Amino acid sequence: xxxxxxxxxxxxxxxPVSAYDYFLRGKREDIKRGAGAKVIPYKEHRKICAEIWKxxxxxxxKPFELMHLKDIKRHKKQMRKYIPPTGTxxxxxxxxxxxxxxxxFVKNRWEELKNGGNWMPSFGAHSKKCSELWKGMSxxxxxxxxxxxxxxxxxxxxxxxxxxxxxxxxxQEGAKKWKDPNAPKRGxxxxxxxxxxxxxxxxxxxxxxxxxxxxxxxxxxxxxxTPAAKAKYQRMADRDRARYxxxxxxxxxxxxxxxxxxxxxxxxxxxxxxxDDDEVD
Numbered sequence: 001x002x003x004x005x006x007x008x009x010x011x012x013x014x015x016p017v018s019a020y021d022y023f024l025r026g027k028r029e030d031i032k033r034g035a036g037a038k039v040i041p042y043k044e045h046r047k048i049c050a051e052i053w054k055x056x057x058x059x060x061x062k063p064f065e066l067m068h069l070k071d072i073k074r075h076k077k078q079m080r081k082y083i084p085p086t087g088t089x090x091x092x093x094x095x096x097x098x099x100x101x102x103x104x105f106v107k108n109r110w111e112e113l114k115n116g117g118n119w120m121p122s123f124g125a126h127s128k129k130c131s132e133l134w135k136g137m138s139x140x141x142x143x144x145x146x147x148x149x150x151x152x153x154x155x156x157x158x159x160x161x162x163x164x165x166x167x168x169x170x171x172q173e174g175a176k177k178w179k180d181p182n183a184p185k186r187g188x189x190x191x192x193x194x195x196x197x198x199x200x201x202x203x204x205x206x207x208x209x210x211x212x213x214x215x216x217x218x219x220x221x222x223x224x225x226t227p228a229a230k231a232k233y234q235r236m237a238d239r240d241r242a243r244y245x246x247x248x249x250x251x252x253x254x255x256x257x258x259x260x261x262x263x264x265x266x267x268x269x270x271x272x273x274x275x276d277d278d279e280v281d
Contacts, residue, residue, distance in 0.1 A: 012082060013075055013078035013079055013082055014075070015075060016068065016071040016072040016074070016075045017067070017068065017071050018068055018114075018115070019061060019064040019065045019067065019068040020053060020064070020114065020115065022064045022067045022068060023049065023053055023061075023064045024045070024046070024049050026064075027045075027048075027049050027052065028045060041224050043224075095156060095159045095160055095163050096156070097156065098149065098152045098153040098155070098156040099148075099149060099152050099207060099208075100149055101142060101145040101146040101148065101149040102130075102134055102145070103149075103207035104145040104148045104149060104152075104207075105130065105133075105134055105142075105145045106126075106127070106130045106204060106205065106207055107206075107207050107208055108145070109126070109129075109130055109133075110126065110205060110206070113126075124198075124201040126204075126205045127201055127204040127205055130204075182251070183251060184244055184247030184248050184251055185244070186244055187237065187240040187241035187242075187243065187244035187245075188236075188237060188240050189237055190230060190233040190234040190236065190237040191218075191219075191222050191233070192237075193233040193236040193237060193240075194218070194222055194225075194230075194233045195215070195218045195222075197233075198218060198221070199214060199218065202214050202217050202218060202221075
């Protein structure tokens with residue numbers, strides 16, 4: 001059982017929720033009822049909310065801003081009680097790599113769209129647009145982001161000086177089950193094929209996301225896809241499964257053949273040893 005939030009070894013408190021995100025949550029049920037459907041696709045929900053938010057006055061947005069300010073206080077209060085896990089510098093299990101100037105630019109553009117209540121593009125479209133804008137920017141225009149990248153590089157170097165990796169497990173906990181390197185690789189699932197294709201786009205649109213958050217976002221996107229859209233990746237999974245079955249069958253045959261060969265060699269060696277013993281006698 002985990003300890004209370006903020007205690008040593010507990011999860012780090014969640015960051016404060018923005019006013020716009022509070023608005024999104026509040027409108028979810030209203031939009032579902034108005035659309036007369038049980039499930040509203042996430043992209044459609046965001047599009048509707050963005051239009052509503054854009055046309056709202058500051059007075060109408062005020063309740064959500066107050067909720068945001070209240071959550072900031074909650075976050076600060078919990079962070080004061082939070083004790084990071086021990087064993088590494090500042091309680092970090094690993095040091096985050098320095099962020100590039102381009103990634104800072106992508107993040108900034110995404111935040112501008114989100115906070116402005118604009119319609120959020122797909123991850124691929126956002127990444128492509130940012131790439132085009134970045135190529136056309138002058139050195140002076142890129143300077144704020146290169147300065148951020150330089151500061152983050154120094155942060156990384158500073159933290160790495162005192163970084164002590166967590167000790168690896170010993171005994172049974174640290175031991176890994178041996179795997180035959182010649183064994184065929186298992187077939188990949190439909191979701192894995194989908195993730196492989198879209199992971200780079202999600203990471204580019206959310207450079208501040210870790211692997212866990214990227215996987216979580218991919219899972220959300222996958223759940224909202226229609227069976228027809230998933231069919232492409234299911235076919236890929238079926239083909240890979242058939243490949244695995246074929247390779248596994250051949251692998252088992254080779255293993256049996258090799259085992260038989262080893263047994264024959266053992267019998268021959270035993271016979272030779274017995275003959276040598278007879279000669280000695």
